[in-house]
Amino acid sequence: EAKRRGAGRVSLASAALIASADRQVHLEGQLREALAKDGLTLHFQPVVGVDGTVQTAEALVRWPHPDRGLLAPDAFLPVAEQGDMMRELDRWVLRTALREASTWPVPNGKPVAVAVNLSGLVPGDPDFVDAVSNAVAESGIAWDRVVLELVETALVDLPCKTMQQMDILVEKGVRFAVDDFGTGYSSLARLKDLPAQIIKVDRRFVSGVGNDPSDFAVARAVVDMARAMGRSCVAEGVETATQFHVLHGVGVDAYQGWLFSRPVPPREFRAVLALGPLHVPRAG
Numbered sequence: 001e002a003k004r005r006g007a008g009r010v011s012l013a014s015a016a017l018i019a020s021a022d023r024q025v026h027l028e029g030q031l032r033e034a035l036a037k038d039g040l041t042l043h044f045q046p047v048v049g050v051d052g053t054v055q056t057a058e059a060l061v062r063w064p065h066p067d068r069g070l071l072a073p074d075a076f077l078p079v080a081e082q083g084d085m086m087r088e089l090d091r092w093v094l095r096t097a098l099r100e101a102s103t104w105p106v107p108n109g110k111p112v113a114v115a116v117n118l119s120g121l122v123p124g125d126p127d128f129v130d131a132v133s134n135a136v137a138e139s140g141i142a143w144d145r146v147v148l149e150l151v152e153t154a155l156v157d158l159p160c161k162t163m164q165q166m167d168i169l170v171e172k173g174v175r176f177a178v179d180d181f182g183t184g185y186s187s188l189a190r191l192k193d194l195p196a197q198i199i200k201v202d203r204r205f206v207s208g209v210g211n212d213p214s215d216f217a218v219a220r221a222v223v224d225m226a227r228a229m230g231r232s233c234v235a236e237g238v239e240t241a242t243q244f245h246v247l248h249g250v251g252v253d254a255y256q257g258w259l260f261s262r263p264v265p266p267r268e269f270r271a272v273l274a275l276g277p278l279h280v281p282r283a284g
């Protein structure tokens with residue numbers, strides 16, 4: 001069909017493809033520039049204990065795009081991935097988040113930890129230990145204030161050398177967290193093989209704990225297993241008081257979600273910290 005219409009013609013479908021490929025290349029170039037020129041920004045979302053004390057803040061990357069407004073990670077991380085920029089992006093986030101954490105007030109005597117998501121710069125990368133160590137040194141924060149979040153797939157079946165890299169950092173006080181636990185392919189039994197001190201139960205199960213018996217069962221099983229193995233358990237995406245009460249009932253250690261705070265810009269986060277513990281809904 002295309003042939004019959006002649007070689008000089010471009011079908012509508014391929015014109016659309018070319019246009020979208022063009023846009024993609026353009027976006028990729030803009031992202032490369034933003035990354036090189038500090039054009040990205042971080043928001044921080046508190047992770048609180050049962051008493052509302054902020055224990056940790058997760059750094060979440062945003063891109064204030066010149067004509068599209070503030071872009072969420074879903075809108076540009078795939079572009080970073082495509083353009084082979086994920087490693088560099090992780091490096092930037094790591095450095096920037098730790099530096100920011102060095103400016104946080106300490107109203108309760110215990111400095112708040114900072115959690116960074118890693119997907120390009122991961123254990124196994126020859127530069128992993130140095131990159132983390134340099135970021136810690138540059139920021140001047142204590143090692144035990146650093147949490148590195150990785151998805152399950154980055155933590156299963158790691159070669160010995162990779163585990164040794166992680167051990168070097170763990171011995172200094174760094175903690176690793178399995179992000180989005182329950183969405184990967186590994187079974188509950190494999191939790192014991194995951195080299196992480198913290199388990200983050202995915203929002204998918206958290207959202208149903210108050211009304212869906214199978215979500216409740218999954219959440220309870222994960223928490224029981226995590227506790228039995230000496231890991232600490234964080235629930236992500238906690239939006240309602242009901243979810244909080246149910247999760248508290250099964251023994252979740254810490255909570256993150258809109259019920260407590262949305263991710264907020266650095267200045268606002270410092271103000272949140274200065275106010276002391278966040279409000280926790282009363283039982284009943």
Ligand code: C2E
Pocket residue numbers: 045059060061072073074077090093117118119120149179180203236237238239256257258259263
């Ligand atoms: P994540 O690490 O699981 O981060 C939690 C996501 O849930 C964030 O989305 C956060 O804004 C959102 N969230 C928090 N509380 C609630 C809630 O109560 N309800 C709902 N519906 N959502 C909530 P965000 O910021 O859009 O980030 C999406 C994902 O992008 C992150 O998921 C993480 O996998 C990735 N990401 C974000 N920042 C970075 C980064 O700096 N580096 C890397 N490598 N990945 C990042």
Ligand code: MG
Pocket residue numbers: 058117149179
């Ligand atoms: Mg995360």
Ligand code: MG
Pocket residue numbers: 179180200236
């Ligand atoms: Mg998560």
Ligand code: MG
Pocket residue numbers: 179180202203236
């Ligand atoms: Mg998640």
